Every structure is written in C-alpha cells, then in structure tokens.
Amino acid sequence: xxxxxxxxxxxxxxxxxxxxxxxxxxxxxxxxxxxxxxxxxxxxxxxxxxxxxxxxxxxxxxxxxxxxxxxxxxxxxxxxxxxxxxxxxxxxxxxxxxxxxxxxxxxxxxxxxxxxxxxxxxxxxxxxxxxxxxxxxxxxxxxxxxxxxxxxxxxxxxxxxxxxxxxxxxxxxxxxxxxxxxxxxxxxxxxxxxxxxxxxxxxxxxxxxxxxxxxxxxxxxxxxxxxxxxxxxxxxxxxxxxxxxxxxxxxxxxxxxxxxxxxxxxxxxxxxx
Amino acid sequence: xxxxxxxxxxxxxxxxxxxxxxxxxxxxxxxxxxxxxxxxxxxxxxxxxxxxxxxxxxxxxxxxxxxxxxxxxxxxxxxxxxxxxxxxxxxxxxxxxxxxxxxxxxxxxxxxxxxxxxxxxxxxxxxxxxxxxxxxxxxxxxxxxxxxxxxxxxxxxxxxxxxxxxxxxxxxxxxxxxxxxxxxxxxxxxxxxxxxxxxxxxxxxxxxxxxxxxxxxxxxxxxxxxxxxxxxxxxxxxxxxxxxxxxxxxxxxxxxxxxxxxxxxxxxxxxxxxxxxxxxxxxxxxxxxxxxxxxxxxxxxxxxxxxxxxxxxxxxxxxxxxxxxxxxxxxxx
Numbered sequence: 358x359x360x361x362x363x364x365x366x367x368x369x370x371x372x373x374x375x376x377x378x379x380x381x382x383x384x385x386x387x388x389x390x391x392x393x394x395x396x397x398x399x400x401x402x403x404x405x406x407x408x409x410x411x412x413x414x415x416x417x418x419x420x421x422x423x424x425x426x427x428x429x430x431x432x433x434x435x436x437x438x439x440x441x442x443x444x445x446x447x448x449x450x451x452x453x454x455x456x457x458x459x460x461x462x463x464x465x466x467x468x469x470x471x472x473x474x475x476x477x478x479x480x481x482x483x484x485x486x487x488x489x490x491x492x493x494x495x496x497x498x499x500x501x502x503x504x505x506x507x508x509x510x511x512x513x514x515x516x517x518x519x520x521x522x523x524x525x526x527x528x529x530x531x532x533x534x535x536x537x538x539x540x541x542x543x544x545x546x547x548x549x550x551x552x553x554x555x556x557x558x559x560x561x562x563x564x565x566x567x568x569x570x571x572x573x574x575x576x577x578x579x580x581x582x583x584x585x586x587x588x589x590x591x592x593x594x595x596x597x598x599x600x601x602x603x604x605x606x607x608x609x610x611x612x613x614x615x616x617x618x619x620x621x622x623x624x625x626x627x628x629x630x
Numbered sequence: 631x632x633x634x635x636x637x638x639x640x641x642x643x644x645x646x647x648x649x650x651x652x653x654x655x656x657x658x659x660x661x662x663x664x665x666x667x668x669x670x671x672x673x674x675x676x677x678x679x680x681x682x683x684x685x686x687x688x689x690x691x692x693x694x695x696x697x698x699x700x701x702x703x704x705x706x707x708x709x710x711x712x713x714x715x716x717x718x719x720x721x722x723x724x725x726x727x728x729x730x731x732x733x734x735x736x737x738x739x740x741x742x743x744x745x746x747x748x749x750x751x752x753x754x755x756x757x758x759x760x761x762x763x764x765x766x767x768x769x770x771x772x773x774x775x776x777x778x779x780x781x782x783x784x785x786x787x788x789x790x791x792x793x794x795x796x797x798x799x800x801x802x803x804x805x806x807x808x809x810x811x812x813x814x815x816x817x818x819x820x821x822x823x824x825x826x827x828x829x830x831x832x833x834x835x836x837x838x839x840x841x842x843x844x845x846x847x848x849x850x851x852x853x854x855x856x857x858x859x860x861x862x863x864x865x866x867x868x869x870x871x872x873x874x875x876x877x878x879x880x881x882x883x884x885x886x887x888x889x890x891x892x893x894x895x896x897x898x899x900x901x902x903x904x905x906x907x908x909x910x911x912x913x914x915x916x917x918x919x920x921x922x923x924x925x926x927x928x929x930x931x932x933x934x935x936x937x938x939x940x941x942x943x944x945x946x947x948x949x950x951x952x953x954x955x956x957x958x959x960x961x962x963x
Contacts, residue, residue, distance in 0.1 A: 449952050478770060481767065481872050483872065484876065484894070484896065485895055538950060552939070561895060561907075563898065563905060563922050564926075565929065566719070568668055576657060577658050580651075584650060587643050592643065
C-alpha cells in the first residue's frame, strides 16, 4: 500500500487546526462562561491528538523507520509528546484539567508551528542512526522533555499568579504541587533517555560516555533537575525559588535539544538542521 | 550551639548540591573548548577529585539512610546506582583497552595497535570481505553549478527533472533530461545504467541555444570528465550519495575454532572479551577496513547501575505522581 505524501501534510495541518480550535474554545470560556467551552475544547484536543498520532504512524510506515531523524520530525514528535504526557498525567495524577490544558495547548501549538518551518522531505538514515535503540532513546527523552516543559509552564503560571492579589493561597500552592509532580513524572523518563543513549553509544561507537557536547549538556540538564528535586524535597524550596529552578531546567533542556546542534560541534551534529 | 557533625555534614544534601553545581558548571564550560582540549578538563585530576568527593558524599548518604530508615529503600537504591555507575566508570577509566585493527581483504592479524604499540589478542582475525552500500534513491532535485566563460557568469541552482532554466545574460537555457545512478557505456558506446547503486551518478544536461540543442553527461564523481561540444559553458553536478551500510565480514581463528561474523555500525562483534566495532573505511580502496577493538570491564558494572537507577526512580516517583494530594486538599477546603 502506498500512502500519498500529501496525506501526512493534511493530517498534520488538521491536527494543528484542532489545537488552534482548542485554544479558541479556552478563550471563549472566559468570555462566555455559560456554555461548556472547556469540555468542548478538551474533546477537540483529543481529536487533534488522534490526527497527530495518525500522521506520525503513516510517516513511520512510509519512511520504513522511526520518524525521529531531523528537526521537522523531532518537533512534530515533541508537540505530540506534550499532548500525550498531558493525557496520561491527567489520568494518573487526577489534577483539575483546565489548569494543565491551557499551557499544554500553547506549547503544542508553538512547537508545531516551528516544525512547519522545517524541511519535510523524508531522508534516509545514515548507518550510525540505524538501531532499535533510536526509538527507545528518542521516545523516553521526549516524554521526559514534554513533562518538564509543562512543569516549566506551571512554574511560570505560579510566578504570574503569586504576584497578583486576591488569588487564594491554596490555589497557588496547588500549581506548585502539580509542577513538582510533573517533574516526578518527567525525571525518570529523562534518566531513561540519557541512559538508553549511553547504551546505544556503547553499541555504535564502543564507548558509553565520551563527553561529547550533547552528552555533556544532557548531563547538566539532568543535574539541574536533580538539584530541583533535592531542594524541593529536603530544603523546602517551594514557590518562586522552585519556579525559577524549573525555568533554568527548561533553558538547559532547550539548549540540549536544539541549541547544541547549532553552536557546539560533535557526534550528535547529524540531529541538526 | 549545635555541635558540628562531620559525618552528617559530609553526607548532607547541602554538600551534594554544591558539588553537583560545581560539576555542572565545569562540564558546561568544558563543552565550549575545542574537542581536542576537552579531555584535559574531563580527565584531569581535579575533575576526577570532584567526582570522587561526590561519591564519598553519596556513599555516606546511602549508608546513613539504609541504617536509619528501611522504608527509604527506593531512595537508597537510586543513590547506590549512581555510585555503581561511578565505580564502573572508574574501572573503565583505569582498565579499558582501546585499539585499532586495520585489515586488507584476505589479510589476517593476531594483534591490534594500542597506544602506538602492537598488542597481542590471543587469536587471529581475518577480513573476508568489506562491503559498502548506498541508498539507491537519487536526489529529489539536482544541484548544479555552471560557468559561462565569455560572459564571466557563474551560478548555482537546484533543478527538478525536465524543468527549464534560462541563464540570464546568455543565450543558454538548460534542462536536466535524465539521471543515471551508475553510468556506463555499452559495446556500441551508448550510455546505459549498469545498476541501481550510485557507483557513478550522472545527469544528462540539455544545453539549448537558439537553433541548437546539445545533450551533455555530467558526472558527480568525475567533474573533470566532459564530452562538451560547446566548451564555453561548463557544469558541475553536486551529489554525495548517502551511505546505507558498511560492513566487514571477518573470521576469528582461535586454534582449530573458526567463527564467521559480520561487523556493521551498531552491530559490533564480541570475541573472547574483545568487542569489534566497524569504525572506518577507505573510499579509494574498498578492500580495506578499519575496526576499533575495545575491552572495557567497566561496561557491565555501569549497565548494572543503569538498571538500578531506573528501577529506583520508578519506585521512588511513581507514588509521588499518583498521590491525590490535590484532591485531598480540595476536599478539606
């Protein structure tokens, strides 16, 4: 069966449209609270996620390899991971959905918009990337990155709300709590992503750690979250200080994921462009 | 005044955070150095000392935790895992043998080159065959460069098949009429494609001037080669085929025992404690291969640490995500 490439494009644009529609529903909620815009928005978000999943599946099938190899594919997958983590985390953690849905929606739209700027051609994989470890390494990392990005958004929300008067303290501390639990969700995935990368490097290059700039930056990112978890857990760092740490972690994550490819040369440089 | 407790201080979270911050900062600064200078930082005595101090801190932290509170098993497992990983790294750092083995087809060797010296392996390795394969897919569009002598005009462009392009300021229009991945000539000197492998990629450029059209083959790998009728206009075809796979078929000879295996990137071969990685080849001599040979006794220890840390983190954090603290707080309110 041959799937025309245009189908991928249509599915991706439809998913993007669904995410925009979700955003519209959330905006309408604040203007017309009478109608259940929120619930509608959550349904449209799920529909968008289904289309997004189909697009990735079809591209995987068409390319005959996991579609995680260039910046376009990585950003499409990242945007997908964010919505995926939201749906799973909401289910496990049972937190009020609206609090999370809005930041998730914003992140999904931003990253998919950046993806549209990339080169969409399917390119074959060079030998070093042909490994079953690729899908495990990329998937675990992206689920981790996604959870930590949402945690960063919650940190931002905390900083924005705590500065305003008239917002109940219990509500603000709930945001802090959700951010922590998102890190608790994302950190094991971040660790698995780094370690599966290490196992893969050992299979491909004969060394599990080489102080390659991408490896070094991933370790630094990991350490920032180690520091966050310890200061939160043992030193009572809550609220503002914790939120700023999350921002530092997010910056480190972005730099590791995208920045390194353009600034620092190394073994991972094929991931760029 | 509280009495200063060295044991408690040495295993404290505070010390751990300071050490980790310094390690993170040094690692970050090191990443900006040129690649050949990076080992100077990451394998320097003071960087290793930092890691050693952190190990001591972690060890004390683990010990005090196990003895104080048995319920914190998951936490101790996670932290012990980091220690196991660091221990494995120390074994790797001190005990790894990493050498190079270069072979010609049919040649066998009983040693590798290790830090400039011959190191006996205790068995022989023979290269049966080296093979290099490219992806058969041609370029989606053809990148060409042109030069028009009399007008001193140069340019580069990307054209699709059968797409016309007029070179402004000259009488020329060009079109790419055909692509052959493996150009050859048959007995009648007619161009034929010999295989789908991009061994000799070539494009047929039609050079159109008013009243005359010339078809000219341009070769990616042999830019100097040209059957031009009109020497005034010249072309280059830029296309680097993407390598799909390179592999060495080798035989390990250990006394009477013979073991055949294929070594590819991402598929190393293990023989008697040595791991053989496909590391390089010579594009001008495809009967040659370069293998990296590694014996690293730290690897199993490090990987054991990886398993421990993953298990520990799941045990540690899964309950924390699922705790219905938010719900409870709402209920109480």
